[in-house]
Every structure is written in C-alpha cells, then in structure tokens.
Amino acid sequence: MLRQLNIENLAVVRRQQVRFGPGLTIVTGETGAGKSLVVDALALVVGGRATSDIIRAGETRAAVEALFDCPDHPEVRRILAEAELEAEDTLLIRREVALNGKGRLFINDQLCPVATVRALRPFLVDIHGQGDQQTLIFPAAHAGVLDAFGQHVELATATAEAFAAWHAAQQARERFEQEALHRRQRRDLLEFQRGDIERVAPADGEDEHLCRERTRLLHAERLLAAAAAGYDLLYEREASALTLVAQALRQVEDLAAADPALSEVLSTLEAARYGIEEAAFALRDYAETVVVSPERLREVESRLDDLDRLKRKYGGTLEQVLATLARIQAELAQVENDDAEQQRLAAAVEAAAARYRECALALRAARQAAAPRFEQALEHELPFLALPQARLVVAFDWRDAGAVATWESTGLEGVEFLFTSNPGEPPRPLSRVASGGELSRLMLAVKSILAPTDIPRTMVFDEVDVGISGRVAEAVGIRLRRLAERQQVLCITHQAQVARFGTTHLRVEKTVRHERTHTEIVALDMDARVEELARLLGGAVVTESARQAAREMLAPEGFVGAPTSQANC
Structure with a gap:
C-alpha cells in the first residue's frame, strides 16, 4: 500500500x-x-x-x-x-x-x-x-486479459518463447539449405580448382627458392670460371696470395724476435694467411657445386611458369594460393557433411515444433477452462456497474495444431471478446458494439x-x-x-x-x-468536500441547492x- x-x-x-x-x-x-x-x-x-x-x-x-x-x-x-x-x-x-x-x-x-x-x-x-480502456477494442489484447485472469501468464510466455525457438530453428534450417544449395552448385568449380592447384602441388616459399636457382643456372659458367680463378689466385699458383703472405709472415717472425713492437703485425699476417686459405677452400668447394645444366634450367623455368599461373588465378603469392586451397578443401568437406547437418537441423526444428505444440495445447486447455469462469466473473460484476443485462462472451478462433502456417506466438487460437448490452441481441465483437462508457465500465470490471x-x-x-x-x-x-x-x-x-x-x-x-x-x-475535510462536490454538480457558480x-x-x-x-x- x-x-x-x-x-x-x-x-x-x-x-x-x-x-x-x-x-x-x-x-x-x-x-x-x-x-x-x-x-x-x-x-x-x-x-x-x-x-x-x-x-x-x-x-x-x-x-x-x-x-x-x-x-x-x-x-x-x-x-x-x-x-x-x-x-x-x-x-x-x-x-x-x-x-x-x-x-x-x-x-x-x-x-x-x-x-x-x-x-x-x-x-x-x-x-x-x-484511454487504457481502448485496449479492449483490440482483439490482440484479449488473449492477454484471459491469461491474466486464468493465472497462466507463465504458460503463455512459455508458448511465445517456444514459438520464437521454433521460428529461429526454421530460419536456421532455411539459411543452411540455401547455403548448401549454393555449395552444391559450386562443387564442380571447387573440385576443378582443387585439382588445378593439387596437380602443381606448390610448396610455401618454393618460388623464391627456384628464382635463386634459376639465377645460378643462368650464370653457371661465369660462376664456375670465377670460382676457379679465385682459387688459383689465392692458393694454387706458384705466386699465389697464400704463398706471398707466408713469405711475409716468415720475414716478420724474424724481426718480431728482435722487436716485440711487430707482434701485432705478426698477428695480422697470421690471420690473413688463415683467411686466405679458408676463402680458397670455400671457392674450391663452391666450384664443385656449380652445375652447368641447360636441362635443369628449362625444368626450373617451367616450374616457375606453373607457379606464376597459380598465383595469377588464385592469389598474388604462393601463400595466398595455399590459403585458397585450404578454403576450397574446407568448403568441399562441408558439402560432404551437409547431409548430416541437414538432418541435425531438421531434428532441431521438429523438437522445437513439438515443444511449441506441447505448450500451445496446454495453453489452449487452460484458456478453455478459464473462459467460462471469466464470463461468470464478469456477469457477476457488470450489474454493479449499471450493466445488468450485459453479457460478454469469449470467442475462440481454433487453428489446426498440425498446420504450421497458422501457428502464432500467442497460441493455436485467436481470442476475441463478444459483447451485448441488450437482451435478445446476439453478442458481437466488442470493438464494434461497445460505447465509450461501456468500455470504461468493462475495463473497471476486468480490473476488479x-x-x-x-x-x-x-x-x-x-x-x-x-x-x-x-x-x-x-x-x-x-x-x-x-x-x-x-x-x-x-x-x-x-x-x-x-x-x-x-x-x-x-x-x-x-x-x-x-x-x-x-x-x-x-486534503479536504467534510466542509471542503461539500464545496467540491457542489462545484462538480453545479459548475463554476456553486449554489446553495x-x-x-x-x-x-x-x-x-x-x-x-x-x-x-x-x-x-
């Protein structure tokens, strides 16, 4: 209170x-x-x-x-x-x-x-x-009034939630079926693209490696000659760099014995001798790896042509080509799993439909049981509101529980109040026959x-x-x-x-x-109430009468x- x-x-x-x-x-x-x-x-x-x-x-x-x-x-x-x-x-x-x-x-x-x-x-x-009484003229509100009277609003809410779940399941299945149809239509293209890439079987970074190999093959003779010449100058010939450094090293060793100030020069020459020897052996080993092979060059260039073709069709880089292949494989795998997923979604729709039918049929039974009690309660109230001959009837528009096209969130039946205030006249839709004053009193009766x-x-x-x-x-x-x-x-x-x-x-x-x-x-006391009621009765000028x-x-x-x-x- x-x-x-x-x-x-x-x-x-x-x-x-x-x-x-x-x-x-x-x-x-x-x-x-x-x-x-x-x-x-x-x-x-x-x-x-x-x-x-x-x-x-x-x-x-x-x-x-x-x-x-x-x-x-x-x-x-x-x-x-x-x-x-x-x-x-x-x-x-x-x-x-x-x-x-x-x-x-x-x-x-x-x-x-x-x-x-x-x-x-x-x-x-x-x-x-x-103006709230105007809600009574809208049949869509009548079911809620009956549910409130019957105290089964929770069941009506459960029905609405079950309908929403069923509708969502329906939409999920329809979206999946559209996507599956699109995938099936794309399957031939996807399989061609997968075969096109898999026949080449590219490896990540392969093109970069082949480009380096092609460069070596194109310059193989020059590389081999330069390596051999370098090896000869550093190590092989009689007056090689290594021989000359060795001679200088012997001269400095003798001098360093007399003057320790040359010890740093001696260390530099020793390092130079080892460096020249290491470089000479590296050039010798490198020359052994250089291959002059026109056949291999043609193979490398052909492989690069294949890789470039894939890159032009499926991405600018081999990394993108491989990503495209992974996407294609995933989409084709999805096509193969579509039947199982479609069955799962169909089962989800059926389960949601069963839940809705269960709730809606229970709500129908509750409304059927509440309707005569609602009518009787109003019949008892209306005479107190100067409507002694009035009658309100709850009319149902039954829908087939098996016809999903007729399902609604409010249940499997439409609810509408029919009203008559005149004996001998059949009840008609409340929105068409009730006056404003009657609507006000009906709302008060309903609230009561x-x-x-x-x-x-x-x-x-x-x-x-x-x-x-x-x-x-x-x-x-x-x-x-x-x-x-x-x-x-x-x-x-x-x-x-x-x-x-x-x-x-x-x-x-x-x-x-x-x-x-x-x-x-x-707040009015008794005298003030008299004056206020007199004003309501008489208007601006309050008379003694x-x-x-x-x-x-x-x-x-x-x-x-x-x-x-x-x-x-």
Missing part, C-alpha cells in the same frame, strides 16, 4: 507531500489543474519513462519519492535479494531526473537500477491510465476480477468514468468503493457521483503567484461506511 508521495520540481509542482490511507482516495480538480500529475509522479517513481522536459522550468532536477508497505511475497524477497537489499517493512523509492537527461533511483537509500523497481512494480502499483487478493497493492484509475454520468457513474463509484475494501484504490474523476464514495478526497488546485504557476494537492445536494450525497445512507478525510498534505 502507498503511504506517502513526495513530489519536487515536477512540471508545475514546486514541492508537495501527500499522505495516503487505505480505501478509496478520490482526486478532483478543475480541468487543466494537473490532476494527472499524481499518476504521472507515481508512474515515474515505479520505473516510468523519464525525460528532462518533466522538470519544472528554472530548476535543474526533479525528484519523486514514494513510501510503500513492503509486500510479504516470495518474488518480492527474491527481487530485493538480487539487488542486495534487505526486505524491510517499508520500501522508500526515490527517482531523480536531471536536466541532462540522466537520473538516479534509490530503494531504501541504496542506489539501484531502474530495472529493479520495474520488477517490483506489479507488486506495488497497477496504473490504469486515460483481475485484482489479486494475496497482494495488497495500489490500484490507480485515471478518469475511468469517461463517457458516463448520473446513475451509471454512481454505480462505478460503488464498485470502486467495494474494490477498495480489498485494495488501496486511487481514482481521478470529474464525476460527483463517483467522488462521493471516497474515503479520502484530494483536490488539485492551480494558482499563479509572482508570475509563476503552482499546483498544490489539498448544489451544496445541499452534495451534503445528501455525502450522507452515510446509501453506501457502506461514511467517508472521512485521511490525507494530510
């Missing part, structure tokens, strides 16, 4: 504190005074959309704070535990919105994500805003039979009396009062016939002070429990 609502800098409200008690709280006021601000503030604090344009002009932030009794419910305890909050007797929720659009939300002074309070909202508040008795939450009705007046409005007021015996009810109304049944009466007043508009919410009528309406006779003021602002 809502205990208190604090509003700061929201639209035209500067700062306001409103306390609430049990029973039916009525909110009235002139058109444009800002009655819906109470609903807007409550919706904001329980996770509604927040934008910077709700902030009062000239201020930097807006804030709404609501104090609720904490429902003793396992799901509430679970939500609080996941948010690392302790379950206390009350929940203090504060929502702040800044000019830059950013905001913060606190639960019992602990910063929390908005998702937490949105999860708590069904256990705290049920807001029926202006959907209201859980195990969760004492706050039910909010924003102008549920649209399109009605007189005796019908009084019937709505009586029903709201009776509903308030089980739930805390907050109702915004323009009808005195509804307002008279409030256990608490709040009036929203708009004033202009210092060239600024201010909206205030005032209107006051007398208001006093008679507020007298305890005619409804259970005399209204008393329980709000302090």
Whole structure:
C-alpha cells in the first residue's frame, strides 16, 4: 500500500507531500489543474519513462519519492535479494531526473537500477491510465486479459518463447539449405580448382627458392670460371696470395724476435694467411657445386611458369594460393557433411515444433477452462456497474495444431471478446458494439476480477468514468468503493457521483503567484468536500441547492461506511 508521495520540481509542482490511507482516495480538480500529475509522479517513481522536459522550468532536477508497505511475497524477497537489499517493512523509492537527461533511483537509500523497481512494480502499483480502456477494442489484447485472469501468464510466455525457438530453428534450417544449395552448385568449380592447384602441388616459399636457382643456372659458367680463378689466385699458383703472405709472415717472425713492437703485425699476417686459405677452400668447394645444366634450367623455368599461373588465378603469392586451397578443401568437406547437418537441423526444428505444440495445447486447455469462469466473473460484476443485462462472451478462433502456417506466438487460437448490452441481441465483437462508457465500465470490471487478493497493492484509475454520468457513474463509484475494501484504490474523476464514495478526497488546485504557476494537492475535510462536490454538480457558480445536494450525497445512507478525510498534505 502507498503511504506517502513526495513530489519536487515536477512540471508545475514546486514541492508537495501527500499522505495516503487505505480505501478509496478520490482526486478532483478543475480541468487543466494537473490532476494527472499524481499518476504521472507515481508512474515515474515505479520505473516510468523519464525525460528532462518533466522538470519544472528554472530548476535543474526533479525528484519523486514514494513510501510503500513492503509486500510479504516470495518474488518480492527474491527481487530485493538480487539487488542486495534487505526486505524491510517499508520500501522508500526515490527517482531523480536531471536536466541532462540522466537520473538516479534509490530503494531504501541504496542506489539501484531502474530495472529493479520495474520488477517490483506489479507488486506495488497497477496504473490504469486515460484511454487504457481502448485496449479492449483490440482483439490482440484479449488473449492477454484471459491469461491474466486464468493465472497462466507463465504458460503463455512459455508458448511465445517456444514459438520464437521454433521460428529461429526454421530460419536456421532455411539459411543452411540455401547455403548448401549454393555449395552444391559450386562443387564442380571447387573440385576443378582443387585439382588445378593439387596437380602443381606448390610448396610455401618454393618460388623464391627456384628464382635463386634459376639465377645460378643462368650464370653457371661465369660462376664456375670465377670460382676457379679465385682459387688459383689465392692458393694454387706458384705466386699465389697464400704463398706471398707466408713469405711475409716468415720475414716478420724474424724481426718480431728482435722487436716485440711487430707482434701485432705478426698477428695480422697470421690471420690473413688463415683467411686466405679458408676463402680458397670455400671457392674450391663452391666450384664443385656449380652445375652447368641447360636441362635443369628449362625444368626450373617451367616450374616457375606453373607457379606464376597459380598465383595469377588464385592469389598474388604462393601463400595466398595455399590459403585458397585450404578454403576450397574446407568448403568441399562441408558439402560432404551437409547431409548430416541437414538432418541435425531438421531434428532441431521438429523438437522445437513439438515443444511449441506441447505448450500451445496446454495453453489452449487452460484458456478453455478459464473462459467460462471469466464470463461468470464478469456477469457477476457488470450489474454493479449499471450493466445488468450485459453479457460478454469469449470467442475462440481454433487453428489446426498440425498446420504450421497458422501457428502464432500467442497460441493455436485467436481470442476475441463478444459483447451485448441488450437482451435478445446476439453478442458481437466488442470493438464494434461497445460505447465509450461501456468500455470504461468493462475495463473497471476486468480490473476488479483481475485484482489479486494475496497482494495488497495500489490500484490507480485515471478518469475511468469517461463517457458516463448520473446513475451509471454512481454505480462505478460503488464498485470502486467495494474494490477498495480489498485494495488501496486511487481514482481521478470529474464525476460527483463517483467522488462521493471516497474515503479520502484530494483536490488539485492551480494558482499563479509572482508570475509563476503552482499546483498544490489539498486534503479536504467534510466542509471542503461539500464545496467540491457542489462545484462538480453545479459548475463554476456553486449554489446553495448544489451544496445541499452534495451534503445528501455525502450522507452515510446509501453506501457502506461514511467517508472521512485521511490525507494530510
């Protein structure tokens, strides 16, 4: 139950504190005074959309704070535990919105994500805003109403999830079949390309090695002659470099014995002798490896031509050619595995379809069982709302469970409410025959039979009396009062016939002070209630006869429990 609502800098409200008690709280006021601000503030604090344009002009932030009794419910305890909050007797929720659009939300002074309070909202508040009754004219919403009444929303959700899984499995199979067809169409080309590359059998880096070999073969005779000449000059001939260095070394050895200063020169000559000898032997060994072979040159050039052809067709380098071969081999392997994968995907589709049929058939049975109970519950409610002869029938559009083309996420049947308010007239689609006033009362009846008795939450009705007046409005007021015996009810109304049944009466007043508009919410005592009901009855000029009528309406006779003021602002 809502205990208190604090509003700061929201639209035209500067700062306001409103306390609430049990029973039916009525909110009235002139058109444009800002009655819906109470609903807007409550919706904001329980996770509604927040934008910077709700902030009062000239201020930097807006804030709404609501104090609720904490429902003793396992799901509430679970939500609080996941948010690392302790379950206390009350929940203090504060929502702040800044000019830059950013905001913060606190639960019992602990910063929390908005998702937490949105999860708590069904256990705290049920807001029926202006125009919500229009949802009844859309048959697509009727299944959800019936599921909520039958308390099988989880089954409806499971059906929707099973449908989504089946649809996803269908799409996966269709995508795979298209890809498999494309692969089958490409198979001949892929096999040709694989054979073309495999016949050449290139090795990574082979072209670079062959290019170096071709260069040696092209210059083999010159290389051989140069190596032989170098070997001869360094080692072989009588006056070779090695012989001359050896002679110089002997001369320096004799001198170094007399003058140690030549020891460094001696070391240099010794190193030169070993270096010349090593270079000479290297040239000799190299000459032995040089092959003059026109036949090998032709083989190398032919191999390079083959490799260049592959590079032109399958990539600029042999590395790319080999990568193309690997991709082709993988795609061909996939073609070979397509049958097995297709069978697996078909099995997945069938399993998902079986799951959907299971859920949808269970949902069908639940809806069939709930429909007569729903009709009976409404039949009991409608006379209280001045619709004694009205009847609402749940009509089903059955679909074949085996015809997958007719499957929908909402189940295997369409649900539509048929309505008649005139005896002897057959029920017809609600969207075609119900008036605005009838829709308002039907929505109130639906909300009444959907209201859980195990969760004492706050039910909010924003102008549920649209399109009605007189005796019908009084019937709505009586029903709201009776509903308030089980739930805390907050109702915004323009009808005195509804307002008279409030256990608490709040009036929203708009004033202009210092060239600024201010909206205030005032709790009315009995005298003030008389004046407010007289205004609702008589208009701008309140007459004594209107006051007398208001006093008679507020007298305890005619409804259970005399209204008393329980709000302090």
